[in-house]
Amino acid sequence: MKNNIMIIDDEKIVGDMAKLSLEQEGYEVETFLDGESALNRMEKKSFDVVITDLKMKGIDGLEVLRNVKHLYPDTVVIMITAFANLDVAIEAMRDDVQDFFPKPVKIKELKASIKKALEKKAG
Template identity: 50%
Template sequence: MSPVADQPPIRLLILDDEPIVCKRLKPTFQKLGYDVETFTDSASALARLRQQPFDIVITDLKMEGADGMQVLAGVKEVSPATRVIVITGFATMETARESYRKGAFDFIAKPFKLGDLVECVQRVEKTLQTDRRTPPERQP
């Protein structure tokens, strides 16, 4: 699935302190029609989010500076409608529960198959399209 022609492209922010992850993910999502920006440090990513809204944020959990949980909280504070996908090489039941409790859309353990992450982003996109079609008075 790619963004709908009459809608602006889905804006996707990718945050991972491993540059190779950003370099691998950015072209994949650009080819699918997403407007993608990547960051390797949380401070820059959060500053950009304050300047420009994003529909979806993919963030690593364990990073220098603000970790993924702090990023998740920051995203939800600045832009509550933004969907967040947490990716991590340190997946535990507790971190997954905490991610969902703080508002994550999904939680994906590394190493992951690229297709699994693409599928997750496409699920988010479907929820965004549904939300955009739902009149405001009918939204919970």
């Protein structure tokens, strides 16, 4: 079965490009422009990987992370953000987040991170 990935970013282009690149790798991808609609979706469906922007209006990446970990402890979370210098946040999330990428994110690295996480998860 295909692994499925959720992408949350309030800039459409980030989700669109990620979806395009990750679908080429054989993943099933759903994109969301805000945390709220993503969490609504998550109540109905689980995802293997959640890639979320940190800074978003309304429900931000940290809150998404908390919810994911509450609902699906096994789901891998990858955080992306435009602001690279967030040591404190990174520190706080270190245990729960697979990887942390500053934007612009090299797609190749994102793919590698997803692959590694899924392999680890599969044991």
